[in-house]
Amino acid sequence: MTGPLAGLRVLELANETGQFCGKLLGDLGADVVKIEPPGGEPCRHIGPFLDDIPHPDRSLSFWYYNTSKRGITLSLETADGRELFRRLAADADVILETFRPGHLASLGLGYDALKAENPGLILCALTPFGQTGPWRDYLSTDLLHLAAGGEMASSGYDEADVPDAPPIAPGGGQAWHMGCHFAYISIMAALVHRSVTGLGQSIDASIHEACALTTEAAIANYVYRNETLLRQTGRHHAAAPTPRTQFLAKDGNYVTALVAGRLAPKYIGELADLLDSYGMAGDLKDPKYQDPAVIAANASHIIDDLIANFIASVPAEEAYHAAQERGFTWGAVRPSEALLDDPHLQDRGFWKQVEHPELGRSFVYPGEASIYNGSPWAISRRAPLIGEHNVEIFCDELGLSRGEMSILAESRAI
Numbered sequence: 001m002t003g004p005l006a007g008l009r010v011l012e013l014a015n016e017t018g019q020f021c022g023k024l025l026g027d028l029g030a031d032v033v034k035i036e037p038p039g040g041e042p043c044r045h046i047g048p049f050l051d052d053i054p055h056p057d058r059s060l061s062f063w064y065y066n067t068s069k070r071g072i073t074l075s076l077e078t079a080d081g082r083e084l085f086r087r088l089a090a091d092a093d094v095i096l097e098t099f100r101p102g103h104l105a106s107l108g109l110g111y112d113a114l115k116a117e118n119p120g121l122i123l124c125a126l127t128p129f130g131q132t133g134p135w136r137d138y139l140s141t142d143l144l145h146l147a148a149g150g151e152m153a154s155s156g157y158d159e160a161d162v163p164d165a166p167p168i169a170p171g172g173g174q175a176w177h178m179g180c181h182f183a184y185i186s187i188m189a190a191l192v193h194r195s196v197t198g199l200g201q202s203i204d205a206s207i208h209e210a211c212a213l214t215t216e217a218a219i220a221n222y223v224y225r226n227e228t229l230l231r232q233t234g235r236h237h238a239a240a241p242t243p244r245t246q247f248l249a250k251d252g253n254y255v256t257a258l259v260a261g262r263l264a265p266k267y268i269g270e271l272a273d274l275l276d277s278y279g280m281a282g283d284l285k286d287p288k289y290q291d292p293a294v295i296a297a298n299a300s301h302i303i304d305d306l307i308a309n310f311i312a313s314v315p316a317e318e319a320y321h322a323a324q325e326r327g328f329t330w331g332a333v334r335p336s337e338a339l340l341d342d343p344h345l346q347d348r349g350f351w352k353q354v355e356h357p358e359l360g361r362s363f364v365y366p367g368e369a370s371i372y373n374g375s376p377w378a379i380s381r382r383a384p385l386i387g388e389h390n391v392e393i394f395c396d397e398l399g400l401s402r403g404e405m406s407i408l409a410e411s412r413a414i
Contacts, residue, residue, distance in 0.1 A: 022034065
C-alpha cells in the first residue's frame with residue numbers, strides 16, 4: 001500500500017449507509033478489513049449484477065463501494081465472534097460502524113470497553129440520526145434523508161415548467177454519500193488529534209445532520225432574510241424566479257449556459273462575437289447594448305431568443321467548447337456514459353482498470369478525486385468475495401489453526 005493512509009488499519013462494520021466511507025479510506029491506502037456476517041452483507045444483493053446474474057459476488061454496486069478492502073465474515077452475536085473482534089480491535093486504528101445506536105455497547109464492544117485495550121482507537125459510529133436525541137431510533141432511507149434534510153425542497157421543477165410540481169429527490173444514494181464524506185472528514189480530524197495527543201476518541205456522526213449541512217443557501221436565507229427559496233428547473237434555487245439556464249441543442253442534448261449574472265456591456269460584446277461567427281448575432285451588435293439599462297430591459301430577448309436559437313442550431317458539445325474558448329461558463333449536459341470518452345478525463349488517467357482474477361477479466365472503475373505526487377491514490381484490489389480473507393486474517397494474523405477455523409465456521413461464528 002502506497003497511499004497517504006498506508007499503515008492505517010480500519011475495521012469496517014458498515015452496511016450500504018457507510019461503506020463509501022470505508023472505500024474512501026481504503027483507496028487512500030488504509031488496510032480496510034470489511035467485517036460481514038456469515039453469508040455476507042445484505043448490500044451484496046443490490047443490483048445491477050454482472051451479466052444480469054444475481055449473486056452476492058456479482059453486485060456492481062457492492063463492487064464499486066468496496067474496492068481496496070479485505071473481507072472477512074464474523075458474527076458478533078456469538079461469544080467467539082465477539083472475542084475475535086476484540087482481538088482485531090486491539091490492534092486497529094479506526095473502527096467504522098453503522099449499527100443502530102447502542103448496539104455495539106450492548107454486546108460489550110462499545111468504545112469504552114475497546115479503548116481499555118487500545119487507548120489510541122478511533123471509533124466512528126455513522127447512524128441515520130446520531131446516538132442521542134428523540135429521533136435516534138428512527139428508521140430511514142436515502143429518500144427520507146433527502147426529504148428530512150432539506151435537499152428535496154430545493155430540487156425539482158419551477159412553476160413555469162410544471163405547475164404545482166412536487167419536490168424531487170436527487171436520488172442515487174446521495175444522503176449516504178453526504179454522511180460518508182462527513183464521517184471520513186471526522187475520522188481524518190480525529191487521526192490528526194491523535195497524532196498530537198496520542199489518544200483516540202469516539203465519533204458520533206449523523207447522516208441527517210450531514211444532509212442539513214448540505215442545503216447550502218436555503219437555511220441561511222430563511223434565518224437571516226426570512227426568504228423561502230424556490231425550486232427552479234435545472235438551476236439554482238432562489239428567492240424569486242431567475243432566467244433559465246438550460247437550452248436544447250440541435251442533437252437533442254442540453255447545454256447549461258450561465259448568462260443572467262454576466263449581462264454587462266463587455267459580456268454582450270463577447271457574446272455578439274460568438275453568435276456573429278455563426279451569423280446569428282441578431283441585433284446584439286447594436287451600440288444600444290452598451291447601456292446597462294437597455295441590456296436589463298432586453299434580458300429575456302438575449303437569453304430566450306438569441307442564445308436559445310444559437311444553441312438550438314448546433315450540437316451541444318460544439319456550443320460548449322465554442323463558449324468555453326471565449327471564457328463563458330457554459331457546459332454540455334452529458335449522460336454518465338459519455339464521460340467514458342471525455343478526452344479531459346482520459347488525459348488525466350481518471351478511468352482505472354481493476355482486475356477480477358476469479359473472472360479472468362478487468363473492469364473500468366471511476367478513479368481518484370485528487371492526484372498525490374508523493375503517496376499515490378490507487379484501487380489496490382477489487383471488492384472482496386464473501387469471507388475471502390478469513391484464512392489470511394484469522395490464521396496468519398491472529399494465529400488460529402485451520403481446525404479452529406473449521407469449528408468456528410460450524411458454529412456460525414465466522
